[in-house]
Amino acid sequence: MKRISDKRISDSGQSYWRETASLPSFPSLTEAAGADAVVIGAGIAGLATAWELTRAGLDVVVLEAGRLAGGVTGHTTGKLTALHTSVYHTLRTEHGDDAARQYASSQSTALRRVIEVADELGISCDLERRPALTYSRRAEDIAALRAEAEAARAAGLAASFVTETGLPFPVAGAVRVEDQAQFHPLAYLSGLVDAIVARGGRIHEGTRVVDLDRGDPCRLTTDTGAVVSARHVVVATHHPVFDHALLATRLTQHRDLVIAGPVPAPQDPEGMYITEEEGKRSVRTAPLPDGRRLLIVTGEAFRPGTGEDTEAGYARLREWTERYFPDVTITHRWAAQDNSATDTLPFIGRMPTAGENVYVATGFAGWGMTGGVMAASVIATLVRGEREPWTDLYAPSRLGSALRSAPTLLKDQWETGKHFVKDRLETFGDGTGGPVRDLRPGEGTVVRGKGGPCAVHRDDRGGLHAVSAVCTHLGCLVAFNNAERTWECPCHGSRFGVDGAVLQGPALTPLEPRDAEEW
Known part of the structure; x- marks a missing residue:
């Protein structure tokens, strides 16, 4: 059974998750190898996929350029929820009621999958059931919040519009969804890694894949000189490498700052909260060994590479946190990067133009804990020749939603082109x-x-x-x-x-x- 370290909190510059979970180390790959499937990337999407494939009896190799969960997964807030800010009203409007229902069902299924696997493997990962809330302090947002609550309820979630929350300040309103969850993501993945290895899976860190020769089998070349052959290849690298389908043109990047520190247990707002106000504010807590709660506040979202004064962003986030939680002692700060598809939905499934046996998982828009686990199930079923009910919803080859999102796509590409020209x-x-x-x-x-x-x-x-x-x-x-x-x-x-x-x-x-x- 994997347990979380009782290591004392210190201001190390690392995320709290990386400081307090013991992840094993694995050697680089230095010689040729073969497998049924190769997973590129060892975040939650990659490792959850590796687990599903090894569990199905496939011989799996995981290749990670850095350390296990060293990217987005190691710097997440660790929420397991199907309430993703205001996604349901958007889905209902742009994609229809059926798409919203499939989205809610797929995300809720992923949440339950984490709970099932943690129980099955005996993983101790601070898993707690909590409500999730999207709130606003502005009266002009009440109508939009009511519309989101109604859309989420129609999609099958236990959603309601409320005006009272556990936050230490009044809100104009909030969408509340019951029975969601939060956890220690790296403690969970540590247990998952043990299970993958126990079933014969091979994991290699410090091994960057630099070339992919599509075929049957596919051949992957690494920066260590080793070549791996495999029938199936899963690209779970956050931003897709070997982007033959030019998915990058349909993804936008954003980076969020995070600060964390202990608060007395009575100050726990007892829920997972998020708002788009003030450049985003996300609030949750996690249990600490001494009985206090670790307050985790995220916000000050920005597009990387635009020259933002990041230190000033941290200062604003800290001031906000200390204003509303005056007894907090800030001990950690980190940042996370996410990408979002221009049509709202992640890209999960066969990578277009890359052949039948190359798969991709990306575009989780900050909701990669459920999104990554859901992607693992979609891809694993495709590898087995089966399909999930929502496979088509997330297919990277989808055309209709891409056409509907054309204005957003053009705006983002204008920003990219503007940087490319202006910089020169x-x-x-x-x-x-x-x-x-x-x-x-x-x-x-x-x-x-x-x-x-x-x-x-x-x-x-x-x-x-x-x-x-x-x-x-x-x-x-x-x-x-x-x-x-x-x-x-x-x-x-x-x-x-x-x-x-x-x-x-x-x-x-x-x-x-x-x-x-x-x-």
Whole structure:
């Protein structure tokens, strides 16, 4: 039985989940291998899929570029709910009542699946049943909240419109759905990993897949030089690598800041709350070993790579939290990145133009805990030659919803194109002083050098680190995130360390090094 570590909370810069769950380590893949199925990515979507496939008797290999759950899953808020802000009124309006019912049923089934698996495998993961609420403090939003409550109820959820909540401030109204859940996501995945390995599954960390040769079998080439052959390939990398269907053009990126710290148990608002006000605010708690509750507040959503003052965002989030929860002691802060499909629905199933045996799971819009588990079931049934009732709803090849979302798609692509062109026309320093000379420790800037745009960071000791500012995915220029000290691409959300290393795709190769002495 996997249990959560009683490690004392400290301000380590990691998410609380990563600090308090013991995930095993696995070696890189260094020699050729074969399997029935290869899963690329070891977040909740990838590991849940690997579990479903191994449970069905398939020989499975999981390949992870970094560490297990080192991406979005390791930085989530850990909500298991079918109430996704205001999705049901949108689905009902844009896709019809049947689509809304299928969405609610698929997400609720995924929630129950987590509970069933945790019970079956004896995983201790702080699983708690709680209501989920979408709220607003603005009177002008009451009509929209009532419409969402009615749409969610029509879709099959136990939803109602309420005006009273457990929050420490009044609200104009809220949509409340009963009997949802929250958990420790990495404690859950730790138990899932043990079960995958016990059934013969093979997991390799530090192994980035850099090429996919579609066929039967498919051949995957890794950055370690190893080649893997498999009949089935599942791409569960958050933003899809090997995007033959150009799904990236139908995905938008956003990044949320998170702060957390203990509060006395009586201050627990006893629910999972979210609002789009003030750049988003999401609130939940988790149990602590000493009887207190860990308050987790998320918000200040922004598009990566746009040069947002991330430190200022953290300051606003902290001020809001301390205003309404004055007894909180902030101990952690982290950030999470999500992508959303322009037509609201995730992309789950066979990847168009990639053949019958390549599958993708992406576009969870911040709801990847239920979305990832649901994706695992959809893909596993397809691999077995079967179908879920909602397979067509999430199919990446869907056309009707793509046409309906064309205005949103065009707007997003305009933003991407604007960055691509503007970045090349913008005036930079000439590399002889200018902005680089003025950089303070911890800051970064993009300047024009002899070899083209250059991303320069000054570390805490005053040393300069220079890499190409051109994203290795499609060539947009990166911008500096001053809180996380990373370079981020505004076009498709790739993230790099100050040394150029890939932290988050879709980029597969690092930013090229530049001579720091030039500056």
